[in-house]
Amino acid sequence: MIVRIFLAALAAGLIAGLLMTPAQYARLVPLIEQAETYESGGAAYDHGAAPDVDAAVSAGSDSAPASDHHADGHSHDGAGFLHLGRFGNTVLANLVAGGGFALLLAGAALIAGLNFPAGREGVVRGLMLGAAGWFSVQLAPGWGLPPELPGFPYVDLAQRQIWWVSTVALSAVGLYFLVMQPKFAAKILGVALIAAPHLYGAPVPNDISSDVPALLASEYATAALATTLFFWLLLGGLLGFFLSRVDAETVPAEAV
Amino acid sequence: MAARTFSTTLTGADTRLQAGLAALFVGALLVFGVGLAHSSALHEAAHDTRHAYGFPCH
Numbered sequence: 318m319i320v321r322i323f324l325a326a327l328a329a330g331l332i333a334g335l336l337m338t339p340a341q342y343a344r345l346v347p348l349i350e351q352a353e354t355y356e357s358g359g360a361a362y363d364h365g366a367a368p369d370v371d372a373a374v375s376a377g378s379d380s381a382p383a384s385d386h387h388a389d390g391h392s393h394d395g396a397g398f399l400h401l402g403r404f405g406n407t408v409l410a411n412l413v414a415g416g417g418f419a420l421l422l423a424g425a426a427l428i429a430g431l432n433f434p435a436g437r438e439g440v441v442r443g444l445m446l447g448a449a450g451w452f453s454v455q456l457a458p459g460w461g462l463p464p465e466l467p468g469f470p471y472v473d474l475a476q477r478q479i480w481w482v483s484t485v486a487l488s489a490v491g492l493y494f495l496v497m498q499p500k501f502a503a504k505i506l507g508v509a510l511i512a513a514p515h516l517y518g519a520p521v522p523n524d525i526s527s528d529v530p531a532l533l534a535s536e537y538a539t540a541a542l543a544t545t546l547f548f549w550l551l552l553g554g555l556l557g558f559f560l561s562r563v564d565a566e567t568v569p570a571e572a573v
Numbered sequence: 574m575a576a577r578t579f580s581t582t583l584t585g586a587d588t589r590l591q592a593g594l595a596a597l598f599v600g601a602l603l604v605f606g607v608g609l610a611h612s613s614a615l616h617e618a619a620h621d622t623r624h625a626y627g628f629p630c631h
Contacts, residue, residue: 417603
């Protein structure tokens with residue numbers, strides 16, 4: 318059973334992850350590349366070739382290194398990793414991310430007690446599950462830490478990651494209480510869990526000035542939310558469909 | 574009755590919980606590797622993906 322559920326989730330995740338790449342290249346990657354020209358204080362550097370030279374240049378001209386990560390050479394061409402190039406790396410990373418998010422979504426559905434009846438109803442439930450994933454992983458953390466472009470002002474990476482992971486987890490559990498539990502007190506608890514990380518406050522820098530143009534940043538935020546909505550709905554719908562097949566095969570139809 | 578009904582339960586409650594926890598664990602590992610690991614090789618490879626999903630980056 319576990320193997321079948323894993324296969325169903327991975328199938329949904331790989332398809333959604335594969336289609337995420339063209340979706341990203343439609344809007345997000347061009348905006349990222351545009352923003353990278355502002356990343357080192359206006360000195361554009363080429364991410365496509367000769368990473369060592371570029372890394373040295375960018376490390377030298379980086380005006381505000383808030384982490385040593387920049388100082389040790391910050392290139393995005395991924396030449397050192399499997400030599401797939403930037404596009405190949407993104408395809409691979411999207412497949413892994415798709416599989417990972419699919420397993421998380423399937424795991425959450427199983428634990429939350431969601432069932433996927435065969436046919437249209439299973440797909441509709443999957444779409445709603447996908448929307449819940451988008452809310453928890455994209456929208457809720459985005460209220461505090463909006464989707465970043467290279468060149469944004471930032472505080473310590475680990476601090477932001479802790480806040481991000483906590484917000485995703487609290488939003489998912491909160492949404493479960495809000496939507497799946499009938500009692501009024503449970504719904505209040507759900508809203509409180511969703512609101513908690515925002516009342517606590519996201520780690521944002523004191524100085525928020527940036528060389529990245531505001532228009533670029535706002536275009537990126539809407540594009541990132543739209544593109545990931547596409548991904549999560551596709552993932553949820555596919556997951557609902559595949560899990561309903563597992564259902565039907567595992568528990569054979571019986572004459573009642 | 575001749576009506577065919579599909580049961581809407583995936584599996585028994587125990588198997589279901591085990592499968593759910595296992596899926597959460599493996600999924601979290603994959604997402605951690607793509608989105609959060611500090612390894613600079615992983616960061617470079619997953620750079621555009623991290624930005625697209627709104628992971629904290631840089």
